[in-house]
Amino acid sequence: MRILIVTSGTGGHFYPALCVAELFKKLHPESKISFWSQGTLLKNTKLEGIEKKEIPSYPFVGMTKIVQFLSIIKTIFLSLKLIPEMIKFKPDCLISFGGHTSVAPCISAYMLGIPILSHEQNYKLGLTNYLVSRFAKFIMTSFPEADPKLPESKVIFTGLPVRENIGEVKIEEAEKRLGFKKLERTILCFGGSQGSEAINKTVWALLPMLDEKYLVIHITGEQFVPQIRDLKCQYVNFKYFKEMSLLYALSDLVISRSGASTVFEIIKTGKRAILIPYPGAKSHQKYNALYLEKLGLGKVIFQNALSENLLYNMIREIFELNNKSINVNYDELLKLQKIDATKNIVDLVEKIIERKMIIS
CATH class of the missing domain: 3.40.50.2000 (Glycogen Phosphorylase B;)
Incomplete structure (x- = not known):
């Protein structure tokens, strides 16, 4: 062939x-x-x-x-x-x-x-x-x-084909290979393969609002990371990270754009997500995000409404209500995962x- x-x-x-x-x-x-x-x-x-x-x-x-x-x-x-x-x-x-x-x-x-x-x-x-x-x-x-x-x-x-090891890595293996421990509330943030200035700036403004229960893993792209003072949470950042399976293994919540690959990685891992669709590209990401929201795994924030306060309140809602505010369509989710x-x-x-x- x-x-x-x-x-x-x-x-x-x-x-x-x-x-x-x-x-x-x-x-x-x-x-x-x-x-x-x-x-x-x-x-x-x-x-x-x-x-x-x-x-x-x-x-x-x-x-x-x-x-x-x-x-x-x-x-x-x-x-x-x-x-x-x-x-x-x-x-x-x-x-x-x-x-x-x-x-x-x-x-x-x-x-x-x-x-x-x-x-x-x-x-x-x-x-x-x-x-x-x-x-x-x-x-x-x-x-x-x-x-x-x-x-x-x-x-x-x-x-949609998803990298084979996504969702297959154990927490213990990820901790060993990454060199740091998962915390009670671990958040993975990224803006697609190119990074996102809007997401990065909002995450940096959000960090001082989070307490010691939180670990934020942040893929920034090539943007300069400012010095952030008075942090109670733990913060780890990478410009680029190839083995996303390790980061998904540690995370409880994903904050990201909603490209199709990201959406299906979230589906495969079953992680909760806050999706911020890229406003261009003919709104493709908007419809991807709304599909995940309908499935029950995601909540959507449109970029023109994005702020650190809104993001913080949404994070608190997901963690403190123990996900009870999200109704997951488990039948559809399991079909897609298989x-x-x-x-x-x-x-x-x-x-x-x-x-x-x-x-x-």
Whole structure:
């Protein structure tokens, strides 16, 4: 088998794609897998037995009309440029995990008659995945409820691949490897793979309000961390942290953005969450957050209402009422936790390739 996987370089697209690539290689060691993406994650990720290629990305969402026009022209030219490389690799199937980076390879594959599978991470369909869905044989969805914009005949619910060790690490192992102990109320705060200035500033203002029962683990991104005086709580910060499974193991509450990967990591671990959706990106994160709130694991604060006082009151409510104020839909939660999205995607691709080989 020859599998081509294409994805944006941001964590929400990149890590689910990586899960699928690694499982394919594990189940089919003889297979040829090429992983096309861009950015820091691609450069810093070691792929055993998997070829990787960096390709450019031309964003057109949220841009001026002139920039959008130029991006479309560049994307078309890139798709023509990629055709010889695609012919050389001869993929049996292309799996797209979205983002601007995926558009040109999908156009190339469509022109060559290569089957395309697209995965939509978010609750609401993004523009690039909407474009890719025109070419795709099937559209795989993270959430049980598919966006009505998608043609029903193409939609297959697979779930969203989550890194295998998320939710599997014991507290004792996490404490040993991290070098500090979990406290009675441990909060994990982060703003996605790029960090969030709005969340960071609110968390720093919140810290003096927390007592000695609290441990705050904070992933800040590249922002400068100010010196905060008179803290009663314990505070640990990282610019970036790769092994999120360790931090989830210690946490009782997650405060974060609501990218699809984060939402499904929260679902898998069963942690309570306060979600602050990123206000851009066509409100994708808003709908992801509202889904988690409907499930009963999350509470939503929109960024224009965010303040340290509101966040503090919400934290107190969750801890001091012992979660009684949140009604969790355990039946739906358990169904989602049992889904092996990575295996679902691999199984679907295997069936498509086998059928193609039989027909040909």
